[in-house]
Amino acid sequence: MLYRHGTTPVHRLPPQVKIVALLVFVLSVVVMPREAFWAYALAGCLLVGVMILAELPAGFVARRMIVEVPILVFALLLPFFGQGETTEVIGLTLSVEGLWGAWTILAKATLGVAASIIVSATTTIPDLLRGLDRIRVPRVLTAIAGFMVRYLDIVAGEFSRRRVAMAARGYEPRWLWQNGPLAQSAGSLFIRSFERGERVHQAMVARGFTGRMPVFGDRPATTREWWIGLSVSLAAVVLAVLSLTVLR
Numbered sequence: 001m002l003y004r005h006g007t008t009p010v011h012r013l014p015p016q017v018k019i020v021a022l023l024v025f026v027l028s029v030v031v032m033p034r035e036a037f038w039a040y041a042l043a044g045c046l047l048v049g050v051m052i053l054a055e056l057p058a059g060f061v062a063r064r065m066i067v068e069v070p071i072l073v074f075a076l077l078l079p080f081f082g083q084g085e086t087t088e089v090i091g092l093t094l095s096v097e098g099l100w101g102a103w104t105i106l107a108k109a110t111l112g113v114a115a116s117i118i119v120s121a122t123t124t125i126p127d128l129l130r131g132l133d134r135i136r137v138p139r140v141l142t143a144i145a146g147f148m149v150r151y152l153d154i155v156a157g158e159f160s161r162r163r164v165a166m167a168a169r170g171y172e173p174r175w176l177w178q179n180g181p182l183a184q185s186a187g188s189l190f191i192r193s194f195e196r197g198e199r200v201h202q203a204m205v206a207r208g209f210t211g212r213m214p215v216f217g218d219r220p221a222t223t224r225e226w227w228i229g230l231s232v233s234l235a236a237v238v239l240a241v242l243s244l245t246v247l248r
Contacts, residue, residue, distance in 0.1 A: 002064065002120040009228070010054035011122045014221040015131025017229035022119045024233035028240040029111045034104045036243035040111065043239055046232050047114050054122050061117055068113045075105040125149050134220070139212060147197070155193050162189065 010018075025043075032039050051061060079089075082098025089099075123131070132142045162185050173179050201209075221229070
């Protein structure tokens, strides 16, 4: 689970405030010049401060940062395949533009992923969906996301039971080309899930479903909550503006 239960000020902020704050922070990091090392460092310090305020252990965040590994691998390969001017680093000939590209991807991706983890760790999925509704995300998208989350465990459990049943009948693939029956099982599971979804939708419509799930306990964010929630993001905006001005 991405969510970590807590009663900190970060947890108590309305979800729409955290979503907007995340978007503003990420956009601020994106526009920072690659040469502004100090701006990236200060933005990272802002995130560490929010992590401490939200009482998120470093290990908890680090384990979830694993999703960034494919991006990091791609970034580390850039200096070896980049074009143009080269330089020597510990005996290796590396592209200067490739090194800059690797640093930019590493810095921006790490800050963006860390900020997303903080938001997801302090906001439940239903709250995130309500927050998206609050900021006028198309309702059809939030409805699809909500049903996907609700039925993902059911589909995953069904697929796991199928694998157990196949293993009980002696199916133990060791090579990629032996996964044909598993792929066929996944295909039939998709069809069954689609049919189940249609039946569930028809049952919900018969009970008065109009395209939106009932919302309980939702409320608009106050001006004070907006200022508090956007404080870190506004600081990131200031860092971005200063970095663009200094390095102009």
